[in-house]
Amino acid sequence: MLVTGKEILLHAQKNGYAVGAFNINNMEIVQAIVEAANELNSPVILQASQGGIKYAGIEYISDLGKTASRLAKVPVTLHLDHGTDFDQVMLCIRNGFSSVMIDGSKFALEENIAYSKKVVEIAHAVGVSVEAELGKIGGTEDHITVSDRDATFTDPEEARRFVEETKVDSLAIAVGTAHGVYKGEPKIDFDRIKAIREVVSVPLVLHGSSGVPYDALRKAIPLGICKINIDTDIRATFAKSVKNFFVEHPDEIDPRKILGPAREAMKETVKEKIEVFGSVGKA
Numbered sequence: 001m002l003v004t005g006k007e008i009l010l011h012a013q014k015n016g017y018a019v020g021a022f023n024i025n026n027m028e029i030v031q032a033i034v035e036a037a038n039e040l041n042s043p044v045i046l047q048a049s050q051g052g053i054k055y056a057g058i059e060y061i062s063d064l065g066k067t068a069s070r071l072a073k074v075p076v077t078l079h080l081d082h083g084t085d086f087d088q089v090m091l092c093i094r095n096g097f098s099s100v101m102i103d104g105s106k107f108a109l110e111e112n113i114a115y116s117k118k119v120v121e122i123a124h125a126v127g128v129s130v131e132a133e134l135g136k137i138g139g140t141e142d143h144i145t146v147s148d149r150d151a152t153f154t155d156p157e158e159a160r161r162f163v164e165e166t167k168v169d170s171l172a173i174a175v176g177t178a179h180g181v182y183k184g185e186p187k188i189d190f191d192r193i194k195a196i197r198e199v200v201s202v203p204l205v206l207h208g209s210s211g212v213p214y215d216a217l218r219k220a221i222p223l224g225i226c227k228i229n230i231d232t233d234i235r236a237t238f239a240k241s242v243k244n245f246f247v248e249h250p251d252e253i254d255p256r257k258i259l260g261p262a263r264e265a266m267k268e269t270v271k272e273k274i275e276v277f278g279s280v281g282k283a
């Protein structure tokens with residue numbers, strides 16, 4: 001069933017686990033994620049980025065997400081990932097998303113607060129939850145110096161003020177993770193997660209979680225991380241499966257034969273993550 005981000009994340013917060021938020025771009029990915037969640041009796045978040053929406057089209061992506069939610073026996077949230085554009089956020093709400101992210105992290109604090117607050121007022125009026133971002137989550141660069149970290153990582157006092165003024169339902173924080181593939185091993189600032197959690201009551205969100213060692217993720221969850229975003233690791237599984245398939249079957253032309261094994265492989269990747277996040281049996 002389709003539920004809001006707030007509902008799914010508050011349950012996670014209360015019960016000490018994290019919900020996986022997996023990026024969706026096509027039918028096979030949606031099915032892989034929801035089948036994995038169903039088999040493990042775990043709540044799950046399907047999230048579409050603006051790029052994913054552009055690729056599939058808003059109707060296709062929202063109908064895929066809603067169909068999967070309706071068929072699932074576990075709670076599913078359909079969420080906009082990194083919405084930077086106000087109209088895009090409104091389009092997702094109109095098309096039945098139960099949660100949206102407003103990413104105003106490129107703005108200075110005051111502007112980010114004002115932008116996020118405006119989205120919260122509208123989304124809450126129609127029962128849609130909102131995630132916002134404070135601090136700058138890395139790209140794929142590596143080896144961030146200490147002064148860079150202080151400049152871009154989420155400041156706990158700013159986080160407290162941000163949540164209080166915007167009334168967002170969850171907060172994405174910058175604590176050392178980055179989108180995409182890591183060159184070295186990411187260094188998570190666990191003390192910062194703890195410090196933010198001490199002054200912020202809403203569930204915290206970890207972006208860029210593909211490639212983060214499982215021990216680090218397991219350590220971050222009791223400190224306050226309730227939503228863990230994964231895209232890159234599913235892409236890698238997909239690509240590996242398709243490449244291997246063509247090595248063994250260079251003449252195959254049936255998309256079902258090519259994508260079927262990729263869907264199975266992605267399901268296994270998602271199951272592995274769900275087990276690490278501790279949400280098995282929590283639906």
Ligand code: G3H
Pocket residue numbers: 023049050051052081082179231232
């Ligand atoms: O945060 C980034 C997500 O991995 C989505 O990536 O914008 O290429 O769809 P994308």
Ligand code: 13P
Pocket residue numbers: 023081082178179180181206207208209210211229230231232233
């Ligand atoms: P990864 O690129 O590490 O999978 O991060 C995905 C993400 O944060 C989507 O918002």
Ligand code: ZN
Pocket residue numbers: 082179207208229
């Ligand atoms: Zn992200």
Ligand code: NA
Pocket residue numbers: 178179180181182208209210211212232
């Ligand atoms: Na990553």
